[in-house]
Amino acid sequence: MNRDLLIQELRKQSENTWDIIVIGGGATGLGVALDAVSRGYKTLLLEQSDFAKGTSSRSTKLVHGGVRYMAQGDLQLVMEALHERGLMIKNAPHLIINQDFIIPVYNLWDSLIYTAGLKFYDLLAGRLSLGKSYFINRETTMSRLPMLNPKGLRGGIVYHDGKFDDSRMSVALAKACIDRGGIVLNYIKVISLLKNSSGKINGVIALEKETGEEFSLKARVVINATGVFTDIISRMDNPKSKPTIKTSQGVHIVIDKSFLQSNSAIMIPKTSDGRVLFAIPWYNEILIGTTDTPVENVSMEPVALGKEIDFILNTARNYLIKPPKKEDILSIFAGLRPLAADPGNPASTREVSRRHKITLSSSGLLSITGGKWTTYRRMAEETIDKAIKAGFIVKRKCISSTLRLISNVNSCHNTRFEIYGDGASEIEQMIDENPSLGVPFDKRLPYTKAEIIWICRNEMPQTIEDILARRTRSLFLNARASSDIAADIAGLMAKELGYDSIWQKEQLESYNKLVMNYI
Numbered sequence: 001m002n003r004d005l006l007i008q009e010l011r012k013q014s015e016n017t018w019d020i021i022v023i024g025g026g027a028t029g030l031g032v033a034l035d036a037v038s039r040g041y042k043t044l045l046l047e048q049s050d051f052a053k054g055t056s057s058r059s060t061k062l063v064h065g066g067v068r069y070m071a072q073g074d075l076q077l078v079m080e081a082l083h084e085r086g087l088m089i090k091n092a093p094h095l096i097i098n099q100d101f102i103i104p105v106y107n108l109w110d111s112l113i114y115t116a117g118l119k120f121y122d123l124l125a126g127r128l129s130l131g132k133s134y135f136i137n138r139e140t141t142m143s144r145l146p147m148l149n150p151k152g153l154r155g156g157i158v159y160h161d162g163k164f165d166d167s168r169m170s171v172a173l174a175k176a177c178i179d180r181g182g183i184v185l186n187y188i189k190v191i192s193l194l195k196n197s198s199g200k201i202n203g204v205i206a207l208e209k210e211t212g213e214e215f216s217l218k219a220r221v222v223i224n225a226t227g228v229f230t231d232i233i234s235r236m237d238n239p240k241s242k243p244t245i246k247t248s249q250g251v252h253i254v255i256d257k258s259f260l261q262s263n264s265a266i267m268i269p270k271t272s273d274g275r276v277l278f279a280i281p282w283y284n285e286i287l288i289g290t291t292d293t294p295v296e297n298v299s300m301e302p303v304a305l306g307k308e309i310d311f312i313l314n315t316a317r318n319y320l321i322k323p324p325k326k327e328d329i330l331s332i333f334a335g336l337r338p339l340a341a342d343p344g345n346p347a348s349t350r351e352v353s354r355r356h357k358i359t360l361s362s363s364g365l366l367s368i369t370g371g372k373w374t375t376y377r378r379m380a381e382e383t384i385d386k387a388i389k390a391g392f393i394v395k396r397k398c399i400s401s402t403l404r405l406i407s408n409v410n411s412c413h414n415t416r417f418e419i420y421g422d423g424a425s426e427i428e429q430m431i432d433e434n435p436s437l438g439v440p441f442d443k444r445l446p447y448t449k450a451e452i453i454w455i456c457r458n459e460m461p462q463t464i465e466d467i468l469a470r471r472t473r474s475l476f477l478n479a480r481a482s483s484d485i486a487a488d489i490a491g492l493m494a495k496e497l498g499y500d501s502i503w504q505k506e507q508l509e510s511y512n513k514l515v516m517n518y519i
């Protein structure tokens, strides 16, 4: 992942026609680009900010079938997602962990209904099941979740789902595209669509954000994978196009692991207002969320509302014997769900299906919206199949179901650097040669100097935020600690990538402003 070389290549290709240009570098766009490039199409992906800067770094970190959707009766969605969960674990074993969840139960009816429901969940997963679900009595539940409030507790149901690092998964997808000959670039914004004399879309105009360089790029098909920004791109195609997205905000808080003292996660299937809430061990902390609040305006940096934080804390208080308070929060983050539903639809965002939708405009803009991180691969396959069916590109077979995101599974397992995939051994070697690089930057965060240097050299970070928020998860794990190490990160990055002191100062100012949203 060498950005300068990729931009040079983009310039060289300016006279040529791409088979596919993907707009948007979140889970959806990166999945589409990888599907396309692995089928052999000449593929370009442009992301206006950093990879996964939007929704795709702000998920609950679950690779799941969606127990909740089963309760809503959407069995097909659950089955598809469970199948994709299985494939994702096989193809990116370095980024996805088999996580056990416990649903605490307080009466016989809930014990029966959730045990039966989760047995059915296992059945739907078939041979890609991650482990059987089962009932545990009150004593076993308390021994596995010592911080759970025992009042009225009858027992728990254990089940399994996947847990992952969403933004690291995005980088792995970007790297896999580039390894296969695709061009994937961050900080290049599509500002308009090109059309031929018959009004059909045949490319994009894009702007490199740092230099202002403009690119005019031709393509057989342009794919709009811009999440909550989908309708903005659709209006570039047709200013009168109707809104297609309903947006809902979800908030998470992160607290110290002492509040849970367990490797098991808790799933609360029905909170006071009918939502689902998770408390999940994530890296060295506990992630709790999420909410479901309809929002009108979309932004790259959504901000958690006071009432959302109160809801999470109040719910957690009912279940934990050491109730977390506002001052215990290490980080707060908000994300926007791009729900594929008519904004005029009166159904609450909680009830709107998490299914995806693929649409083709009369001028040939192919848009893919909705869905989940877990189903990104299937969404991508269907999108490229649709481009083939519409006659934009010649038919080629999809191979993504067996496409590994790491070349040697055994090389990285069980090392603390496994999240860097094939890079893990290089980081270890750097530390072997210079042990001072293996010391964590800050005892509140799990990251070392070696990782930051390796990231600068291999993962296209352009800002300190890219490093602190998405290549590492410092901002999400402990916002204040991330701010405390920001100056050191800026110094290291400047040295590696050749930036001056003015750049460092500007970076620090803008990072410290951003951190306020997470505190």
Ligand SMILES: Cc1cc2nc3c(=O)[nH]c(=O)nc-3n(C[C@H](O)[C@H](O)[C@H](O)COP(=O)(O)OP(=O)(O)OC[C@H]3O[C@@H](n4cnc5c(N)ncnc54)[C@H](O)[C@@H]3O)c2cc1C
Residues within 6 Å of the ligand: 023, 024, 025, 026, 027, 028, 029, 046, 047, 048, 049, 050, 051, 052, 053, 054, 055, 056, 057, 058, 059, 060, 061, 062, 063, 064, 188, 189, 190, 191, 225, 226, 227, 228, 229, 248, 249, 250, 251, 290, 334, 335, 336, 337, 338, 369, 370, 371, 372, 373, 374, 375
């Ligand atoms: C709170 C929350 C929790 C969730 N939890 C889970 C979970 O646990 N498991 C799960 O499977 N799913 C989960 N999801 C769903 C999942 O995160 C999303 O479905 C997925 O991340 C959406 O990805 P996307 O690529 O469509 O959108 P995004 O990640 O938002 O990507 C769109 C990208 O398009 C870019 N873009 C926009 N305009 C332009 C332009 N003009 N030029 C170039 N680029 C542009 C944006 O910068 C952005 O990066 C959750 C969602 C939320 C909100």
